[in-house]
Amino acid sequence: xxxxxxxxLFNLRERFSVWWENSxxxxxIVFRVVLIAGCYALPYLRNPIIDTPQSSFxxxxxxxxxxxxxxxxxxxxxxxxxxxxxxGFVAFYxxxxxxxxxxxxxxxxxxxxxLPIGMGLAMLSGVVLxxxxxxxxxxxxxxxxxxxxxIVRIVAINVEITGGSQGIYGIPTPxxxxxxxxxxxxxxxxxxxxxxxxxxxxxxxxxxxxRRPGRAWEAIREDEDVAELMGxxxxxxxxxxxxxxxxxxxxxxxxxxSQVSTITPELFKLNVSFLILxxxxxxxxxxxxxxxxxxxxxNYIPEKIRFLADTRIVLFGLLxxxxxxxxxxxxVPRMKREKVYDKKTGNEVLR
Amino acid sequence: xxxxxWGLTFDGIVVGSIFALIALGYTMVYGVLRLINxxxxxxxxxxxxxxxxxxxxxxxxxxxxxxxLMSFLGIFLIVILVAGIASGSAAMLLxxxxxxxxxxxxxxxxxxxxxxxxxxxxLTEVFRIMTQSLDWDFPRLISKDPIFTFSTAIVxxxxxxxxxxxxxxLFILDRIINKTKLGLxxxxxxxxxxxxxxxxxNIDQVIRFTFLIGGVLAGVAGxxxxxxxxxxxxNAGFLMGISAFTAAVLGGIGxxxxxxxxxxxxxxxxxxxxxxxGYNWKDVITYIVLVLVLLIRPTGLLGxxxxxxxx
Numbered sequence: 001x002x003x004x005x006x007x008x009l010f011n012l013r014e015r016f017s018v019w020w021e022n023s024x025x026x027x028x029i030v031f032r033v034v035l036i037a038g039c040y041a042l043p044y045l046r047n048p049i050i051d052t053p054q055s056s057f058x059x060x061x062x063x064x065x066x067x068x069x070x071x072x073x074x075x076x077x078x079x080x081x082x083x084x085x086x087x088g089f090v091a092f093y094x095x096x097x098x099x100x101x102x103x104x105x106x107x108x109x110x111x112x113x114x115l116p117i118g119m120g121l122a123m124l125s126g127v128v129l130x131x132x133x134x135x136x137x138x139x140x141x142x143x144x145x146x147x148x149x150x151i152v153r154i155v156a157i158n159v160e161i162t163g164g165s166q167g168i169y170g171i172p173t174p175x176x177x178x179x180x181x182x183x184x185x186x187x188x189x190x191x192x193x194x195x196x197x198x199x200x201x202x203x204x205x206x207x208x209x210x211r212r213p214g215r216a217w218e219a220i221r222e223d224e225d226v227a228e229l230m231g232x233x234x235x236x237x238x239x240x241x242x243x244x245x246x247x248x249x250x251x252x253x254x255x256x257x258s259q260v261s262t263i264t265p266e267l268f269k270l271n272v273s274f275l276i277l278x279x280x281x282x283x284x285x286x287x288x289x290x291x292x293x294x295x296x297x298x299n300y301i302p303e304k305i306r307f308l309a310d311t312r313i314v315l316f317g318l319l320x321x322x323x324x325x326x327x328x329x330x331x332v333p334r335m336k337r338e339k340v341y342d343k344k345t346g347n348e349v350l351r
Numbered sequence: 352x353x354x355x356x357w358g359l360t361f362d363g364i365v366v367g368s369i370f371a372l373i374a375l376g377y378t379m380v381y382g383v384l385r386l387i388n389x390x391x392x393x394x395x396x397x398x399x400x401x402x403x404x405x406x407x408x409x410x411x412x413x414x415x416x417x418x419x420l421m422s423f424l425g426i427f428l429i430v431i432l433v434a435g436i437a438s439g440s441a442a443m444l445l446x447x448x449x450x451x452x453x454x455x456x457x458x459x460x461x462x463x464x465x466x467x468x469x470x471x472x473x474l475t476e477v478f479r480i481m482t483q484s485l486d487w488d489f490p491r492l493i494s495k496d497p498i499f500t501f502s503t504a505i506v507x508x509x510x511x512x513x514x515x516x517x518x519x520x521l522f523i524l525d526r527i528i529n530k531t532k533l534g535l536x537x538x539x540x541x542x543x544x545x546x547x548x549x550x551x552x553n554i555d556q557v558i559r560f561t562f563l564i565g566g567v568l569a570g571v572a573g574x575x576x577x578x579x580x581x582x583x584x585x586n587a588g589f590l591m592g593i594s595a596f597t598a599a600v601l602g603g604i605g606x607x608x609x610x611x612x613x614x615x616x617x618x619x620x621x622x623x624x625x626x627x628x629g630y631n632w633k634d635v636i637t638y639i640v641l642v643l644v645l646l647i648r649p650t651g652l653l654g655x656x657x658x659x660x661x662x
Contacts (some may be wrong), residue, residue, distance in 0.1 A: 087468075100550045132646050138460055139387045140645050143596065150593075158631045226413035254491055270589075274472055281465055313476040318467025330461045 013332060021333045035333040039195055055303060062191045064299040067256055070198050071286040073288065074248030076204065079277065080286035080334075081214070082241040083221030084134070085142040088149025089276050092122040092127075092246040094268035095152065096253025101168040101263050102161060111174030115254050122250025123243045125152075130242040134235060137224070149273050156265040167264030171257050182258075190259045197255065201248055205288060208244075215243055219285070271313065278316050282323060284330030293332060353415025358503035363508045365579060368517030369616025372572035373595035374602070374610040375524065376442075376565030382541035382605040383561050386460065389467035390445055392592020393474035394438045394566050398573020399439035399583040400478065402430045403489055407624040413490035415469040420508070423493045427574070429511070434570035443559055445470055451555075479585040486584050513575045520571055521611060524564065528607060533560050541605060591633055594621070597641040603651025612652055 020028070038045075055272070072095060078086045099118035103109050109117075119329050133144045155163040163169075167204040180189045208214050216237040219227035228234045257263050283294020302312040323330065373395050380388040409426065418426065450471040453463045493512065497505045528534035536557040539547035546556055574590070577583050594617060602613025622642065625633040644651065 083461070085464065090570070091570060106591055133642070136649070140649070142464060143600075144642055144645060147593070147641055151635050154631075154635050173423050271472075274468060277465070277468070311476070311480065314473055314480070317469045317471070317473025317476060321449050321466050321473065324458075324462045324466035324469065327451075328456075328458055330455075 001022050002042075011054075029201050031338075036199065039199075040192060046061065049296075056187075058187045058191065059115060060300070062187050062194060062259060063224045065257065065296060066191055066198060067252055067280055068276065069267060069292055069295045070201065070252040071249055071276045072283070072291050073198065073201055073205065074252065075243045075276050076286070076288060076291045077217075077248070078245040079253045079280055080288075080291060081209070081221065082238055083215040083224075084238055084241060085138065085145070086242075086245070087142050087146035087270075087273055087277065088152075089145075089249055090268050090273040091149040091152040091247070092125065092269065093253040093256070094156065094248030094265075095122045095125055095246075096250030097257035097263050097268070098156065098162055098253075099250070100254040100257035101171045102170045104258070105168060105170055110172070111254070111258050113253065115346050119247045119256040122246040122253070124201060126246030126248040127239065127240070128244040130239045134238045134242065138294075140343050144253070145271070146273075149268075149270060153265050156268070165265060167262060169262040171261045171263070173200075173261070174258055182192075184261055187259065190255065192254070194255050197251055201251075202288065202292075213237060214241060275313075275316070278320055281330060284332040284334060287330070287332055287334035290330055290332030290334070355503050355626055357501055358505065359508065359626055360619060361501075361504035361510070363619035364615060365513050365618075366621065367598075367615035368514050369572050369575050369579070369591070370595050370598045370618055371611045371614035372517055372520060372568045372575070373591060374598040374608060374614045375521075376569050377599040378602070378604055378607060378610040379561050379565050381535065381599070382552065382607075383537060383544075383558055384450070384454070385451070386463055386584050387467070388445075388562075388565070389464060389566040390471040390474060391442075391447065391569060392588035392595075393471050393478075393566065394442050394445065394587030394588075395449045395569040395573050395576075395591060395595075396478065396583070396585065397441050397474065397572035398434040398438040399577050399587055400482070400487070401434040401570060402577050403487055403583060405430045405433045406490055406492070411490040411492065413488060413532070415490070416494055417494035420493075426492065427578070430507035431516070431571050431574045433476070434574045436570070437568040438570025438573065439563045439566035442562040442569070446559060446567075448456050454558075463547040466620060475585055475588070484581050484585065484587050489580060489583065492578070495551060500561050503566075509578050513579050516571070524607075527564065533557065535563055590637075593634070593641075600649075601644050601651055602643060603653045606651065607654050609651055609653035616652070 002197050023031070023336070036258050043058050044059060051057050071089065074092070074217055075086065078084050078089070096118040100111070100114050101115045103117060104111070129145070129148050133141055133148075136144065157165050173184065174193070176182070178196045180192075182193075206287075216232045216234075218226070219230065219232050220234050220237060279295040279298050280291050282292070282298055283292065284290030329331075357404070362480060376391045376394070377388060380386060380391070387590075388411070395531055406426075409429075417423075449466045452468060490619060493508050495507050495509055497507050498511070523556075528537060533556075534551045535546070537560070539552055540554060540557050544554065549556075575582075576587070590603065595614070598614035598617045599610045600613070601617055602609030602611065617637070621633055624636045628636070
């Protein structure tokens with residue numbers, strides 16, 4: 001078994017972390033720069049190996065790839081980091097998208113002015129939902145969030161300002177920035193824009209997790225009662241996880257709406273919530289890199305193998321059941337740091 | 352609203368009967384496993400399609416004259432039996448595939464829940480592809496002409512069949528739980544799993560049996576659903592599932608009689624509020640009731656103090 005493991009992904013990960021530990025500061029910086037530059041250059045790296053046969057590679061990069069990466073990173077704060085099962089994450093995405101659609105078509109505000117408003121509204125709805133709901137736990141909380149996701153969609157169908165089931169069309173594109181024109185036909189700038197957001201969020205998330213909030217979230221995830229007893233204000237930190245996750249989802253929605261220019265309630269069905277959750281679970285709950293990998297794989301593979309596209313949700317379902325039964329912690333599970341005794345030296349080492 | 356009162360009340364009871372049968376599945380599984388069986392709504396959906404399949408196989412096309420009462424009852428009994436068997440075995444299979452391994456490993460409840468969501472997605476999508484996302488009409492087997500009207504309440508044969516059928520099913524269930532040995536096992540495991548294990552209860556068997564009963568009831572509910580609404584779809588389970596789950600929570604989840612009370616309460620409440628606010632808002636109202644109950648009185652109408660849901 002260990003041999004199989006070492007041949008598969010696991011050893012790669014181990015090797016990488018050893019290399020990372022032993023590399024110098026300069027090596028790390030070079031690695032980061034190359035990785036980020038590679039991400040930005042992806043639309044130009046189009047070649048037969050990574051190209052998607054039946055759909056435009058640029059549009060795949062924007063949606064679903066980078067859009068689901070941002071949503072999964074947002075949901076990871078809630079589900080992965082703090083252990084709050086949120087089945088209605090699509091609601092925040094929808095609120096962001098509808099803020100962009102409504103404000104963009106009815107007022108003169110441009111994309112950059114609407115972005116903070118959309119994120120703010122998503123955060124506000126996080127408070128409205130979270131304050132009462134977060135006092136519950138586990139299954140109950142999951143059902144309430146699921147209900148919230150559906151309420152947002154049903155309200156969008158039944159209210160006039162959202163255009164009902166017809167939705168809203170003619171959502172404006174963002175204004176020109178750094179000489180880059182945003183237009184309906186050219187998707188690349190949107191990809192870069194969303195990618196920038198993703199990188200900013202990853203950076204902010206990593207800064208947060210090594211500080212007090214990150215530790216509090218992990219404590220809550222491991223055992224909420226113990227965390228509370230140890231003096232962690234659990235409700236406060238759970239609420240913050242909810243709000244920050246909501247803000248990320250809202251940001252994703254705003255960018256998405258400005259690109260597609262037409263949104264309908266159909267786009268925000270419960271399936272999207274489950275899909276985001278599947279990305280998080282598949283990649284490895286709580287491990288940011290695993291989650292990103294999960295989001296990329298689960299959205300890229302179906303495009304690559306287009307003939308499976310119709311049955312992909314079936315496969316997701318199977319995958320979720322199988323994954324939970326065989327590898328409950330995901331593809332790249334978060335590492336448990338624990339103190340162990342080194343057998344040779346007898347010293348305590350942190351692994 | 353006031354003028355329609357009796358009509359709404361009667362329809363509320365009909366809908367409540369269907370809710371009750373589904374809600375029992377949620378509540379019984381929660382009782383023994385402390386787990387929300389997320390895929391239960393799909394078991395119900397399979398019941399609706401199983402009923403439809405039987406009727407189509409028997410050669411009904413929907414253009415026949417309504418059947419006389421006796422032959423209708425005979426045919427509908429077959430429909431119910433097949434739907435019950437189909438859903439019951441599906442529920443047992445679900446337990447084996449999605450839950451058993453996780454339960455043996457003592458995995459976290461989050462894992463079980465996600466596994467259940469996966470199973471639910473799988474079943475919905477398989478049926479979506481198989482039925483081509485279409486609405487499938489259920490042939491009219493019995494006339495929908497009113498037998499008599501009481502104020503605005505239209506009493507038609509199909510509604511009476513639903514109410515009486517649900518009442519009989521509930522009675523049989525009550526007997527099973529309170530009079531048989533397996534029923535005793537279910538009650539024992541709901542109270543204290545570890546102690547009942549020590550007392551020699553075969554827990555695996557009890558859990559399998561619980562899933563079987565829940566599945567059979569959901570299948571029967573599926574037959575009544577297609578009889579009353581005369582149509583089904585791959586996602587028919589979702590909203591019914593949420594409503595039935597709300598009913599189970601409303602009555603106090605884990606409490607069998609509570610689920611029935613909750614189901615009728617919710618059925619009536621949905622009808623009244625839909626009449627006041629409009630039919631479009633019916634589902635929003637269900638969710639709001641669910642949220643309010645969970646927040647204000649998580650033990651439900653009849654619930655005893657329940658253990659806190661833990662992840």
